[in-house]
Amino acid sequence: MDRRIQKSRQAIIDAFMRLMSEKEFESITINQIAEEANVNRGTVYLHFKDKYDLRDQHLEAQINQLLHNCMSEDNMVHLPSKTTLLRTFEYLEQHASFYSLMLTSKGNTVFRNQVETMLRQKLTEHLDSINLDGKLNRDITVQFLISAAVGVLEWWIIRSMPYPASVMVEQFWNLLNQGIEGHQHGAISD
Template sequence: MDRRIQKSKKAIMDAFIELLSEMDIENITINKIADLANVNRGTVYLHFLDKYDLLDQYLEEQINQLLEKCAPDEVTDKFTSKSTLLRVFEYLEQNSNLYSTMLKNRGIPVFRNRLLLIAQQSLSKQFDLISFGPDFNKEITVQFLASAIISSFEWWITNSIPYPASVMAEQIWALLERMMITSP
């Protein structure tokens, strides 16, 4: 991609996130984005259909970066390692301003929902590798654990990171171990 195109697209996304930190998405206009990015409206529309397309593309980019940076050390049959969980918390901590904006903005529950879906899919795959008794309901357990993990991430970020990443990873890992999902 041409450097000028990359530069203008990044300026638009940066302007959009800055505006999201100040107001709900409903109050953001293409004109405000263009003015802050120092581009014209046509340039915004060249890259994005509307502010919701901009939001979708931005969220997709952020989720992909999170997944890429925090991927497991190796592919195994075992649940994601404690070191992977720690990398997730460290990545969230390093990018806390961005994630705080995304989680606090009432107009974009899609971000939280996407994180929840990723957690559900990951846990579901893990439970396919573990045999539990007949009283075990996979669907209920996946929903419960995914919601708890994402709510913990959200609480931690929106409360200005009251504990270090290592403490959060250790605590959540201990809870997961108690649920016996970390052993094959």
């Protein structure tokens, strides 16, 4: 991509994020984004259909970046290892301002929904690959684990990460193992 085009696109994204930190998503306009980015309105439309497309593309890029930086290729199908979880929490720490903004923006459930969708796919694939206790319904188990994982991440990020990533991973890992250990043949391995 041409450097000028890339620079304009980044200026638009940066302007959008600054505006998101100041006001509700629904009240942000393309004109405000263009003005904040110091580009004309047409330039915004060259890159994005509308503010929803801008938000969705940026969220998707951030989630893909998170996956790329934190997940190894062999962990893309199975649940992550403890090491991968630590890399993920550390990545979230390094990019706290973005994730905090996405989780605290009123009415902006898109980010949370995208994370839940990603986790749902991974957990479903994992539970299909293990010998889950017949007493447990796969769909209910997936929803329970997603709610727990997203809830813990959300709590940690919104509260300005009161515990280090290493403590969060250790606690999360222990809780996850306790929850699944009794319901499958063999606990999750490190």
